[in-house]
Amino acid sequence: MKSNLEKTMEKSAQYYVYKAFKILMYILLGIIIVFLVGYIVMRLWNWLMPDIFGLPQIDYWKALGILLLSKIIFGFGGGDGPNNKKKKKDKHKRFSKFDPCKPMRTDFSKWKHYDEFWKNEGEQAYKEYVARNESINNG
Numbered sequence: 001m002k003s004n005l006e007k008t009m010e011k012s013a014q015y016y017v018y019k020a021f022k023i024l025m026y027i028l029l030g031i032i033i034v035f036l037v038g039y040i041v042m043r044l045w046n047w048l049m050p051d052i053f054g055l056p057q058i059d060y061w062k063a064l065g066i067l068l069l070s071k072i073i074f075g076f077g078g079g080d081g082p083n084n085k086k087k088k089k090d091k092h093k094r095f096s097k098f099d100p101c102k103p104m105r106t107d108f109s110k111w112k113h114y115d116e117f118w119k120n121e122g123e124q125a126y127k128e129y130v131a132r133n134e135s136i137n138n139g
Contacts (some may be wrong), residue, residue, distance in 0.1 A: 034064075037067065038060060038062065038064040038067055039063070041063040041064075041066060041067050042058060042059070042060050042062075042063035043057050045057070045063060046058065047064070049109050
């Protein structure tokens with residue numbers, strides 16, 4: 001009969017063997033997927049690009065290079081994850097209370113006179129403001 005220590009050691013060994021096997025399988029699966037995607041890129045390139053754009057056909061390693069270059073240029077996906085919308089919503093909610101223009105954005109009744117104000121007073125007031133600032137900076 002096995003002692004409690006032996007059972008614990010056996011379970012621990014099984015856990016680590018299973019974990020190592022799982023990691024090895026994920027690495028192997030990743031390598032297979034990379035090679036498969038490279039092959040698909042090569043086949044698609046050689047099927048479409050010479051006929052459409054007159055480009056030369058490429059071999060497998062050039063296809064992998066194009067794939068890697070496109071991932072470097074356009075990004076690796078980043079993976080927003082399932083909680084990204086919630087995080088954005090929380091961030092928006094947190095910073096929305098600090099928005100000084102919020103009352104102005106929600107009350108559009110005041111904006112109907114904006115164009116008329118700018119024609120009559122706004123442009124002249126702006127020119128006076130610029131002149132004041134220039135005189136302060138120059139004087």
